[in-house]
Amino acid sequence: MKTTPVADAVLKAALDLFASQGYATTSVQQIVEAAGVTKGAMYHYFQSKDDLLFAIYDRILTLQKRRLDEIVAQGGATLDVIRAVCVDVVETSIDLMPEGTVFFRSMHMLTPARNQEVTRRRREYHDEFAALVARAQAEGVVRTDVPRPVLIAHFYSDVHYLSYWYSPSGPESKTEVASQLADLFLRSITVEDG
Numbered sequence: 001m002k003t004t005p006v007a008d009a010v011l012k013a014a015l016d017l018f019a020s021q022g023y024a025t026t027s028v029q030q031i032v033e034a035a036g037v038t039k040g041a042m043y044h045y046f047q048s049k050d051d052l053l054f055a056i057y058d059r060i061l062t063l064q065k066r067r068l069d070e071i072v073a074q075g076g077a078t079l080d081v082i083r084a085v086c087v088d089v090v091e092t093s094i095d096l097m098p099e100g101t102v103f104f105r106s107m108h109m110l111t112p113a114r115n116q117e118v119t120r121r122r123r124e125y126h127d128e129f130a131a132l133v134a135r136a137q138a139e140g141v142v143r144t145d146v147p148r149p150v151l152i153a154h155f156y157s158d159v160h161y162l163s164y165w166y167s168p169s170g171p172e173s174k175t176e177v178a179s180q181l182a183d184l185f186l187r188s189i190t191v192e193d194g
Helices: 005-021 028-035 039-045 049-074 078-095 097-109 112-138 148-160 174-189
Strands: none
Touching: 005 028, 005 039, 005 049, 005 097, 028 039, 028 049, 049 078, 049 097, 049 112, 078 097, 078 112, 078 148, 078 174, 097 112, 112 148, 148 174
16 A cells, blocks of 8 residues: 555544444544545545555554564574564554554454455464474473464463553553563473573
């Protein structure tokens, strides 16, 4: 999607409305009024509400996959890389909390083709993270008595519920929360002498 002030305004209005009142109950008219544009201007960039919903998901999926690739490319000890990825996904999830809220509430409302694309991209991220965990297991620093999918789900369940309990006005910054969650996760998956 081409980024322009009009497209950005429409997407921000859609995000705010989808997060506050839900995708299904938000009309195109409400979006264009909130964005201060005409329907024609909106349709120049987005053909439908589905386009807007997908663009919201695309933003979070693209950013988090790019960050994952950058962290992995930097290299280092496998546990350090896993920790950096965990910290990053918590921080970016907090930064994009409205997008995440919309994502988990409304993903099932995408068209089947778009839903498959989102699922494919989430799987791509998951598989790269799982490969890091597998590498740490092969190095003998991560436990193997619990199936790898359970280890991974243990961390990401916390990430998926951030919008239910994290508040930017709370006592801890996003960086503190990200570090705490990453450290808790690593302590739970590393072998005792690892």
